[in-house]
Amino acid sequence: MKSMRYLLLLAVFGLVAVYSCSGEPVDAGVVLQRGIPADPETLDQHKARSTQAADVLRDLGEGLVGYSPTGELVPAGATGWKVSEDGRTYTFHLRPEARWSNGDPVTAEHYVFAFRRLVTPATAAFYANMLADVMNAADAVAGRVPAEQLGVEAVDDLMLVVRLERPTPYLLSLLTHPSTFPLHPASVAEHGDSFARPGTLISNGAFTLEAWVPGSVLSLRRNEHFWNDAATALDGVNHHVVVQDAAELNRYRAGELHITSTVPPDNFEELKVQFGDELRVAPYLGIYYYGFNLLKPPFKDNPELRQALSMAVDREQLATKILGRGEVPAFSWVPPGVSRYEPTVMSFATLSREARESLARRLYKEAGYSEERPLKVELRYNTSDTNKKIAAAVQSMWLNVLGVEATLVNEEFQVLLANMRDAEVTQVFRSSWMGDYNDAHTFLSVLQAGNAANMPRYANDEYESLMQRAASQVDAERRRLYLEEAERVMLADHPLLPLYFFVSKHLVRPEVGGWGDNVLDYHYSQHLSLSATE
Amino acid sequence: MLRYTLLRVLGAIPTLLLVIALAFLMVHAAPGGPFDDERVLPADVEANIAHAYHLDEPLPKQFVRYLSGLLQGDLGPSYRYRDYTVSELIGNSFPLSLQLGALAMALAVVVGVSAGTVAALRQDSYLDRLVMACSMTGISVPVFVFAPVLVLLFAVKLQWLPAGWSSASGGARLVLPVITLALPQVAYIARLTRASMIDVLGRDFIRTARAQGLGTLTVVRLHALKPAMLPVLSYMGPAVAAILTGSVVVEEIFGIPGLGQFFVRGALNRDYTLVLGIVVFYATLIVLLNLVVDILYGVIDPRVRYR
């Protein structure tokens, strides 16, 4: 008995001793601690699709173009570019001093290699459509032509030519996306699809991947071969995976994180008081909306009903009372702050509450419903505290203003997504859309017929033709007019119920320098610095 | 003994198969797939992915494919952590969970038995009442209440201990998780020990020992402890299961990349292979553990051997 107990204790202490000295990356120098909400699913830039993967990839790599801390396009891998008259040929001059983390120079061929891999069907890249406007891209993704026929060419080591199917004014924004970063061909050839691991990943950005403990932390280290390494203030960045908002907040308060990825939804006023300037809230390129299933009753062919439901929602109250973190009530589809665009606003945005509600009631009647014959509808949303709050509020508003009897159905995200795609059981469903690049097109294209992200299944000929015409415009002003008209046409149809525009919210410690609020919520670690702490 | 052991092992195999099949079905029955995301996949891309991971094959075929991989020790790639295989993830996370669990178990036994013994020796005194009250609290308050409270106190307010696993190295970051994990078990074991010890202390042979002039502590150590520990020993099985359950919560709260965490994430993300891999791994492990316990039982109490 005694000996067994001692044995057990001994074994345990042995374990402790072994693991106490386990290989967690030793921090040396100035290291920034950031929180991310989940592990990147992969660091293969072609197979990644989550925001957290993109954030880490932006620290590891660099594309032709980048963003400044305040969201302006700046040269990165390319020093400059020329656009042809017809807007369909871009010539990029690459930076001669650009290097990979193993010292190899970055050449145009590396970009070509990466672009081809992006559109290769076998890669199954989610963001293959980043290059959708490049000549032959669509055909390559569908497998109709080999990827070698993609309209990109390395004229020489430092000159890259990109040929487009149509003028694409927002092409440069697209080229900031990690899926368009170059790849080191020898590395991919040698390691195949597992080239993106610590120790084998060769990156051309400000940092290299030193270690990755899945579920825990990604450790990045300064890339000494980076062409702009002299300007990089940080020696390392640790991205800590923290799933729960509350836990992240605790770690921030305990001094373990310099930057959080988000802020818990409750008690926002308290947080403002407690943290003051450390709390950074900025408009974000994303919209939270309720979609209507346009393929089935009751919303099929019933624009009055849709409009009534839309008007019955008090968006101001939602944004201020329920969310209260600076979210903007949404009366349009495209968020404010998108470059070179003025979103159309729905007609009832300026009405007083009473006027709006009485108009809603009239439309409701016209749609064939009343107190005696109320609309019974299901509102689906995926599990989250915020979603629950909003759904409960909207349910309550519909009931009070119109007498609508809404049932709330809470589903796990994968389930909801499957239901939305099938469009069989859904009636009203919660969804959201985040812009991939800073142009109205990233939002308006969603509602084109045939787009997989078109959850309401909106299909309108006038909308389509306006979008087509916008796509063929070279002149930015003409294009903008067509896009704005398209949005107006779509909003008048009420295929969805915009609720609010997202804001990005972070806690940032005062000693972090170089943080810029921008509408894309990109915060490259290479722009950040840490001043001496206490 | 050998025959007995072998029979047990052989008997476990069909159950293991059943477990795997069950888990396989349940994971695949769950609506939604591993590659769904907030963004929607274009149809051809989706087809490509499904094909690459054999998700377009009929279910029985996928199952057979999985089993044959198992036999070769290949647990498959993780669908959620695409740069890692399931074996790697389990290999990295299991030692952590083991360390956590073993420490918690050790703490629970040492503290629980001591507390229970003290309470039994000072039955109905203040100390006894205190120990009993504490242990009652320990089993009545869920772990996910204790842990945040402790984090708030020790990590945020006092800043004596780290709030997150990845922000420190070494022993300090083990303290809070281990204590939180051990608490309910300490409480339960204390109660068990106390009851059992009271019972043993009342027996004749103890009175004899006392009459022989031996001090209380000596009596306890030499004579009472061993028999009093038997209920605790038989509780070890359920205790392991309880610690396993608790570890899921503790790992989530402290951000520890242990097996429990990966399982829950895997189940919610429909990471089929990871979930199955963990189930298989654990089932095998616990079957082995049971075997060990049975053998130990035979060592401690020879009468058990000849059932």
Added chain:
Amino acid sequence: MKNRAITVSGTILLTIAVVALVGPWLSPHDYVSTDFDRVLLAPTIADAHLFGTDELGRDLFVRTMLGIRVTLLVALVASFVSLVIGVAYGAIAGFVGGRVDAVMMRFVDTLYALPFIFFVILLMVAFERNFLLIFVAIGAVNWLDMARIVRGQTLSLREREFVEAARLTGVRNRRIIFRHIAPNLIGIVVVYVTLTIPQAILVESFLSFLGLGIQEPQTSLGALVDAGVNLMEGASWALLFPAGLLALILMCFNFFGDGLRDFFDARQAN
């Protein structure tokens, strides 16, 4: 002495159950109405928010009462499920004995080995957190202990004289089980049911923590406690009331079960 444990904890439990049933009728609030002007209020007599309000402005007293109902219901039903399965299984194994018993118990032993909490999670994930399924899931994985105990008891009972006598006089097996063995099992079964109830309650609260338990706007004590933990600093009442009641209920069940066990032990000794 131990009777006091039974009576005191029993009374408390009964009181809680009664208040949980009746209380909501006495309150002007319901459990689902949100009120964004009255978010996170501290407990107050005015407005009849005895336990305050939560982050959506819902009355916490009514919600806590509802939570108690749900928690007790889940626990009782789950325990009943595991009781039925466990008793049937154990009684058959114990009574039939021999080979069948050995196989049945071997099965239990190996099932015991399985990480059942994983299966509960998988079940909940696979079947979309069906309310009913929670009971079934918890009950279906908890019956093992009951089966073991019942089997042991049945085995020992089987050897007792009165059973021998009954068999000798030609009484049919089924009769023996029902008339002679079953009544003697009641004691031990009741004790174990009151001891598995706390376990079921904790499993449900654990599922709520993972987001797999009872769904909005319904709630359970576990779900309320989980929500309360996040509000701990700003609105401590949101945690204290549900957690306190949860702890109280668990303690009472434990004491009750202990008391019952002592009672039956004493009776056995005679």
